Amino acid sequence: MSAMFRSLRIANYRLWFAGALVSNTGAWMQRTAQDWIVLTELTDKDAAALGITMALQFGPLLVMVPLTGLMADRFDRRRLLMWTQTASAVLALGLGALVLSGAVQLWHVYVFALLLGIVTAIDTPVRQTFVSELVPDTDISNAVALNSTSFQSARLVGPAVAGLLIAAIGSGWVFVINGASFAGVLLSLVLIRRDRLVAAPRLKKARGQIRDGLRYVRSRPDLVIVLVMVFLVGTFGFNFPIFISTMSTVEFGKGATEFGVLSSIMAAGAVTGSLLAARRERVRLAVILLAAGGFGIACALAAITPNYWLFAIVLVLVGATSLTMMNTANAYVQTTTVPAMRGRVMALYMAIFAGGTPIGAPIVGWVANTLGPRWALGIGALSGVAAAAVALTWLVASKGMRLGRSADSRFGIRLHFDGNPKTDRELATQEISTVQGTAERTS
Numbered sequence: 001m002s003a004m005f006r007s008l009r010i011a012n013y014r015l016w017f018a019g020a021l022v023s024n025t026g027a028w029m030q031r032t033a034q035d036w037i038v039l040t041e042l043t044d045k046d047a048a049a050l051g052i053t054m055a056l057q058f059g060p061l062l063v064m065v066p067l068t069g070l071m072a073d074r075f076d077r078r079r080l081l082m083w084t085q086t087a088s089a090v091l092a093l094g095l096g097a098l099v100l101s102g103a104v105q106l107w108h109v110y111v112f113a114l115l116l117g118i119v120t121a122i123d124t125p126v127r128q129t130f131v132s133e134l135v136p137d138t139d140i141s142n143a144v145a146l147n148s149t150s151f152q153s154a155r156l157v158g159p160a161v162a163g164l165l166i167a168a169i170g171s172g173w174v175f176v177i178n179g180a181s182f183a184g185v186l187l188s189l190v191l192i193r194r195d196r197l198v199a200a201p202r203l204k205k206a207r208g209q210i211r212d213g214l215r216y217v218r219s220r221p222d223l224v225i226v227l228v229m230v231f232l233v234g235t236f237g238f239n240f241p242i243f244i245s246t247m248s249t250v251e252f253g254k255g256a257t258e259f260g261v262l263s264s265i266m267a268a269g270a271v272t273g274s275l276l277a278a279r280r281e282r283v284r285l286a287v288i289l290l291a292a293g294g295f296g297i298a299c300a301l302a303a304i305t306p307n308y309w310l311f312a313i314v315l316v317l318v319g320a321t322s323l324t325m326m327n328t329a330n331a332y333v334q335t336t337t338v339p340a341m342r343g344r345v346m347a348l349y350m351a352i353f354a355g356g357t358p359i360g361a362p363i364v365g366w367v368a369n370t371l372g373p374r375w376a377l378g379i380g381a382l383s384g385v386a387a388a389a390v391a392l393t394w395l396v397a398s399k400g401m402r403l404g405r406s407a408d409s410r411f412g413i414r415l416h417f418d419g420n421p422k423t424d425r426e427l428a429t430q431e432i433s434t435v436q437g438t439a440e441r442t443s
Contacts (some may be wrong), residue, residue, distance in 0.1 A: 004275060007143040012192050013134045019188025021150045023085070026181025028158025029165070030092055032260055033174035034109065035241045036166055037099065039249065040256075042106045047246050047376075049106065051365025054241065057113040058357035060121040061350055069213060069347025072125040073340070078197075081130060082189050084123035089182035091116050096175030124354070125347035132334065132342060133197045141283050141331035148327045149274035159267070163260020213344030216337075222285065223336075223345070225394045226329050227352050229292055229387040233325065235356030236383035237295060239364045240266065243302075243380065244315075246373035252308040265312045269319025274327055276320075283332040289391040291325035296384025298322075303377035321384075326353070 007013050035050060043049045061068075071080065095112045098104040128144075135143045162174050217223050244266065248259040273291075280287070298317040305311040330349070337345045368376040 003142075005146065007135050007139045007146055010135055010139075012196055013131075013143060015188040015191050016130075016134055016185075017146060017150055019185035020147065021154060022184030023181050024151050024154030025158045025161075026092075026178035027088075028154050028263075029162040029174050029181075030178040031241070032159040032162035032263060033166060033171045034095075034113070035245055036162075036256055036259065037104070037171050038106065038109055039245050041171070042104070042109065045246075045249055047242055047365040047368040048362065049365075050242055050245065051239075051361040051363075053109060053113045054239070054361040055358035056110055057117040057120070058354045058361075060114070060117040061124060061354045062352075062356070062358065064118070064121040065347050065351035068122050068125050068351075069344035071122060072129050072343030072347060074343075077126045077130045077133065078189055078192065078194070080126045081123065082186060084119050084126070085182050085185050085189070087119045088116065088123070089179045089186075091119065092175050092182070093179035096172050096179060099172035099175060100170075124350045125343055128330070128334070128346045128350065129343050132339070134192075136198060137335070140335050141280070144331045144334060145274055145280075145327050148323060148330075149271055151274075153267075153271055157264065159260040159263030161260075163257045166256045166260075213341055213348065216341050217345060217348060220336075221394070221398070223333060225391055226285070226288065226332060227349065228390055229288060230326070230329055230349065231352045231356050232383045232387040232390070233292060233295065233322070234353040235360035236364065237299065237380040238322065238353075239357070239361050239376070239380065242361065242364050242368055243373065243377055246368045246376065247302075247311060248308075250368075251373050252311070254308060258308070262312055262315060266315035266319040269316035269321075270323040271319075272316075273320040273323035276324060280328075283328050283335060285332070285391065285395065287328045288325055288332065289388050289395070291321050291328065292384050292391065293388035294321035294384070295325055296381045296386075296388065299377050299381035299384060303374045303381060325387075 008017065034053065038050050038053050039045055039047070091112055095104075095109070098108055131143045131147060132140055165174050165177070217227070240263070244262045245259060248254045248262055252258075295318065298314060298321050302311060302314040302318055305314055333345060333349050334342060364376045364379055367379060
């Protein structure tokens with residue numbers, strides 16, 4: 001099996017990958033249907049209402065991070081996932097019933113978005129760290145990238161299918177189909193061989209465990225920089241439902257089918273970025289920096305495209321750069337964090353990534369309403385450039401990084417580090433000894 005797909009040689013991971021692919025497809029169908037009914041059926045193309053819906057759905061990730069990180073480190077992750085996936089299915093079916101009955105109102109969508117956000121806040125760090133139980137440590141970065149490939153492959157299919165279904169049978173049935181799709185991931189969790197899971201340390205109940213996680217992150221300046229980059233791009237750049245829906249409907253005057261096609265086209269680029277990340281044997285800070293800058297440039301190009309199809313082409317680049325950055329950042333954080341801290345650190349990572357949406361989505365939605373969708377994309381462009389600038393400044397100041405030419409580099413350009421040339425992994429682990437006692441206390 002090629003290096004790109006090496007995690008799939010493990011039976012437990014194959015089961016998880018297949019179940020998640022089915023469930024993720026349904027989830028993307030629901031996201032598309034939810035965005036569509038808020039934007040076109042319950043409001044008159046109100047991007048701010050869409051931003052509020054996103055804020056309610058992602059806000060709990062930020063608020064609940066102290067609790068959800070501890071849950072991921074303390075409890076059986078497989079069992080927690082079964083509960084969260086079941087709850088998500090029930091919520092999808094409930095919203096579908098409301099839409100089909102014709103009784104749905106905007107505040108109903110807000111309530112369901114908030115409830116789903118609470119479930120997702122628990123599910124996300126558990127789902128992220130469960131990967132480390134399915135594969136050995138040497139394959140974690142590959143498994144993370146393949147997980148994202150599954151997610152983005154579903155994104156490639158789900159929105160397009162949702163657009164066709166909305167036009168053919170209505171939005172309500174899309175929610176119902178998503179509720180049924182959770183059977184896939186629940187079945188995979190039942191079939192996974194527990195005796196073949198990689199043993200993960202479980203926290204015993206003790207005081208100060210949340211503070212220990214924060215102290216660990218503070219002792220790792222490289223993690224702090226990655227989290228700052230993730231916050232900037234996740235908050236102001238990853239507002240794709242607003243970017244794509246408003247550009248499609250307001251700027252280009254298209255309907256549900258074209259809206260779904262745009263989401264799928266961007267996902268094609270995201271799949272490419274995910275697979276490229278899966279090929280890498282090591283995760284590097286320099287890749288995160290370059291991908292962030294590339295994302296900023298891609299968003300700037302998307303903002304100035306004159307027509308629908310040129311916009312669609314540029315979205316491929318937006319998808320590829322965004323997922324290259326986020327996959328690499330995710331894998332970097334997981335692979336360089338001691339196992340006893342992984343749940344709490346990943347909860348903080350996901351809270352910063354998705355929890356910034358309550359801040360960014362309403363702002364971007366207001367800009368789209370007031371100044372137009374192109375200016376909203378401009379904010380996304382600035383977020384990528386700012387994230388790259390933060391990382392570049394820190395690397396130059398702390399590691400003496402400089403740009404130079406190299407004959408063995410693909411493009412004749414590579415990054416050099418003056419002084420003590422430590423690898424990214426050595427940089428990431430240089431502070432671990434200072435918190436080793438903390439890790440042992442919590443394991």
